[in-house]
Amino acid sequence: MDSLFALLAYSTADFWIPAAIGTCAGIFLFVHGFRMLARKRLILNTPISRIRSASIGLVEVNGVAIGPYTINAPITGLPCFYYRTLVWQLKQSGKGNKWQQIIDESLHVPFYLDDNTGRLLVNPQGADLEIHRDFHDEFNGPVFFNSDLVPESVRSFLMAHGVSSDQRIRIDEYCIKPKNTLFILGTLAENPGLTVSPKPVGTLPSPVASFNFNLPSGTKTKVELALNSARITMLPAGEEVFETSLQNGRGLKTELVRLSSDRPTSSLNMTQQEKIAAALMKAGITNPAAWEAAGLNGPASAVATATAAVSGTSPAGNGSPDAETEQFDLQPKTVLMKGDHNPAFFISWRSRRDVVQELNWKSALCIWGAPGLILACLYVLVKYFGWR
């Protein structure tokens, strides 16, 4: 112990800044350790639900990801429901080089989780995502210096973001693909108006903090802050959402998202067939003979079939509509999403047991290791500043 402190004392002059950073990091790790422990206990305390009988509130479900619409991941080109592409560039920093993140792009389309008992619409916005990495590579490194080896998909992606492809870069890509097994802990709530559409939506990371308040005009406003992004959601009339997002410091991206579907909301605007279909659905009549007698194609026509109407998207599978594409309810009554009262929302490609095991050792490491780090760093600081 004396030799350890002697070593620390000897290196004080050079290490007071790292010691200060270490102290802050230690405090952060200590708090983070308890957060992970709380999450582990929450996962263990919540039994797994079957989708057909899941109740409103916090639920844990297992299943495979399916859906009518997919988007193509930019690097691998795989059809997926969610992707996140990260690019780092090696830049000079002081005496040496440092990897700096220059691009962080993630998009998603809402997808469904199927556990053979039912299907549940999942909105991954704001979730802590632990997804399998589908692509990891480094380009223009010291060995492979020929920029011709950079694939075309990487080149186009970098060009779209204004990054030169002849720099030394590292790329990671994470995807949720069709038929991927997922474990999700989230809040099952009434659908706030989310409609499944082929249009991809930017995925903001899980917010560090969020605030709700009402403006004098009655507009409900929600501000969510993440590490490098912010999202403001306003609900003036209950049916339209005005979203403004600032991501990666690249400026404001404003988008008006209509929560209500494109289908007519008032019976005055419906065609005769739509009125009959709505009445049959409301009565719970799904007998094909009854629909045929009414001159309709059947209850399947009441839910929209997947069509690829937007460029860059495709029905599940390939670009052209598939005759065997399953019917999906594009406006289900409930959605698995981030709750207002319970912010826990976690999506993982690993099993519940693996998630708990990892949280177990990580939280133990942080809770037991962080105090040691704090104490060691504080000792260095005390020696440097000569505090008594």
Place this chain on the structure above:
Amino acid sequence: MQGTNMDNIVLLGFVLACIGLLSYVAMMYNGLVALKNDIDKAWANIDVILKQRHDEVSKLLDVCKGYMNYERDTLQKVVQARSMYQQAVTVDQKAQADQSTTTAVRGLFAVAEKYPALKANDNFMQLETRITALENQIADRREFYNDSVNTFNIRIQQFPDTFVASFMQVRPRAMFKVEETDKADLHMTYSAAR
């Protein structure tokens, strides 16, 4: 001076340990409170489905009476089970009523096989599908309830949560159990059709 620094470091370490311990105890307490309330919520969610089934069974009886005039015993069992549910107040009473209703309805569906006209009736088919779906949901939610109770019982008996549990004076909760008589196979009797 080094001695003073050492004392301060040790004191700080002690303070950190106390903060950690208090946080952990608070976490355990909150966890047990949440588990206790989750059990009540799980039971309430079963109650919601039981009420729905109760309403659907009323409609089923109305449909069946017109076709199964001679199956008075079978229909009577369903009526009795419904009355038992209406009078049930406690969790145990409702569990018993639920089991009786499940058994009685199962018997009714079995006997209905003998009446093709009833089987072809649209209302009967819809009700049969709906009640079967509700039965599956009830079974799932019973399992969920038992999982919640099991998690709670294990947690309050494990170290170190058992200390917090004894401070809170919480006791193990009973699971939803099927009575021995309800596990027996159905004894079906058929009356002659008209």
